[in-house]
Amino acid sequence: MPIFIAIDLGAGSGRLIAGVFREERLSLEEVHRFENPGTDLPGGSFWNVVGLFREIQEGLRIAAGRYGDEIVAIGIDTWGCDFALLDEAGRLLGLPHQYRDPRHEGMAEVMHARMPEAIVYQHTGITTQFYNSSLHLLAENQKPSPALVGASALLFVPDLLSYWLCGSAAIERTVASTSQLLDPATGDWAWEVIDAMGLPKAIFGHLVDPGTPLGVLRDDVQRVTGLGPVRVVASASHDTAAAVAGIPMENDERLWLSSGTWSIMGIETDAPIRSREAFDARCCNELGVDQSVRFLKNIAGLWLIQECRRQWALEGESLSYAELAKLADAAEPFQAFIDPDDPIFASPGNMPERIREYCRRRQQPVPEDKGQILRIASESLALKYRVVLDRFRQLTGKSFTRLHAGGGGIQNETLMQATADACQLEIIAGPVEATSCGNLIVQMVATGHLKSLAEGRALLRRSFDFPIYQPHRPELWEGPLERFRKHLAS
Numbered sequence: 001m002p003i004f005i006a007i008d009l010g011a012g013s014g015r016l017i018a019g020v021f022r023e024e025r026l027s028l029e030e031v032h033r034f035e036n037p038g039t040d041l042p043g044g045s046f047w048n049v050v051g052l053f054r055e056i057q058e059g060l061r062i063a064a065g066r067y068g069d070e071i072v073a074i075g076i077d078t079w080g081c082d083f084a085l086l087d088e089a090g091r092l093l094g095l096p097h098q099y100r101d102p103r104h105e106g107m108a109e110v111m112h113a114r115m116p117e118a119i120v121y122q123h124t125g126i127t128t129q130f131y132n133s134s135l136h137l138l139a140e141n142q143k144p145s146p147a148l149v150g151a152s153a154l155l156f157v158p159d160l161l162s163y164w165l166c167g168s169a170a171i172e173r174t175v176a177s178t179s180q181l182l183d184p185a186t187g188d189w190a191w192e193v194i195d196a197m198g199l200p201k202a203i204f205g206h207l208v209d210p211g212t213p214l215g216v217l218r219d220d221v222q223r224v225t226g227l228g229p230v231r232v233v234a235s236a237s238h239d240t241a242a243a244v245a246g247i248p249m250e251n252d253e254r255l256w257l258s259s260g261t262w263s264i265m266g267i268e269t270d271a272p273i274r275s276r277e278a279f280d281a282r283c284c285n286e287l288g289v290d291q292s293v294r295f296l297k298n299i300a301g302l303w304l305i306q307e308c309r310r311q312w313a314l315e316g317e318s319l320s321y322a323e324l325a326k327l328a329d330a331a332e333p334f335q336a337f338i339d340p341d342d343p344i345f346a347s348p349g350n351m352p353e354r355i356r357e358y359c360r361r362r363q364q365p366v367p368e369d370k371g372q373i374l375r376i377a378s379e380s381l382a383l384k385y386r387v388v389l390d391r392f393r394q395l396t397g398k399s400f401t402r403l404h405a406g407g408g409g410i411q412n413e414t415l416m417q418a419t420a421d422a423c424q425l426e427i428i429a430g431p432v433e434a435t436s437c438g439n440l441i442v443q444m445v446a447t448g449h450l451k452s453l454a455e456g457r458a459l460l461r462r463s464f465d466f467p468i469y470q471p472h473r474p475e476l477w478e479g480p481l482e483r484f485r486k487h488l489a490s
């Protein structure tokens, strides 16, 4: 029974998931879970990548005990943007910084003085955001930092961890495309941007497509884990690329929503969209599996609800997500609206009070109980999806009739129904574990167990449940949509 291991690392925690391929079905088993706390040290905010690697080895040791030599391959996906620098002998030159490290401050201005943002967008299809690797590299170059001066190679976090697993270094395209230094049309580095920034060209090495076999586990890793020479595959290494691969879109509209702590809505396209309108709408073109482009927009997500839940737990009331959804269902609809992407909601804190404060400041009814707060958050998220969907309609000329949603957030049935109503779309929800599923099917194609991504998506359709949400009474949402638009910050 072939087993594939997906190593899925988020900016808060990581997991190893085993994909069991049996009787033409895929099932998932969690093998190991661990924290991934970023650490603030003198000189910046860092990732403990050595600690992460040790946890990965521990997870592989557990997997070896459970599945032995049925394990066929291993693939890693992580959050985007963060990178490591290595010397010519492949040694790590310092811990990777976190994307929220303040070294990016002031760098957008420096970058845009050298090349205006609209031109950078022409080359890379990516708007400037504080987390882009471009700004963080520019900060290193301004000093210049000893790490950058001594660097022979740059690897993104999943590339680094794969390198440590198998000894073979390559830069995988989906994660590289989050850097704002890659041309999504050619799949090569955006050399004009790299030149204009004055970055050392030599560190931008060999790029590979998702699904490229990298090698087998190093002897050291085999000894520590008890595994044999298992193959390591560069999967869809950016977690959103893995999630999109794992959302089995059936029709040619290919409209998707990756719903978790954050929401990302996008279209899977064959070519980047780099029009002035796309730039003005702050849409990004990242790369996907099978030469696809993920034309996308980041939107706030269930972060709002997650933070409400955390706050109420601090106040002594621990509620499950199902209980929260029930409270929202029972509350009066369309009392007030928030822009989920307003900066007031961006950082951790007392989210219920911030929602009340937002309503107070904008002369809206101030929600009094938990149900009202949750209802406002859910309806506003659904309406924000609608606003983004309308932008996609304008930008592509497509009408869209169906949305494929994946990720943990699809378990929030209230939000899914609200999204169907607000967007006037049919929603096909699944799988919850889209990221691991995408990571796994890319490995299965790479090792010849599946013929194509399409076959992998068909396997997912056979293996999991996909609840469908139909828009009920979309006309009820038209008035609220107009009221909501008045509260949009961006």
Ligand code: ADP
Binding pocket: 010, 259, 260, 261, 262, 302, 303, 305, 306, 321, 322, 325, 407, 408, 409, 410, 411, 412, 413
């Ligand atoms: P991440 O993006 O951090 O990986 P997930 O994809 O795991 O997050 O999704 C986490 C979100 O899913 C939570 O914030 C929560 O709102 C939602 N969620 C998880 N479980 C449930 C549930 N049983 N019912 C409703 N919502 C849920």
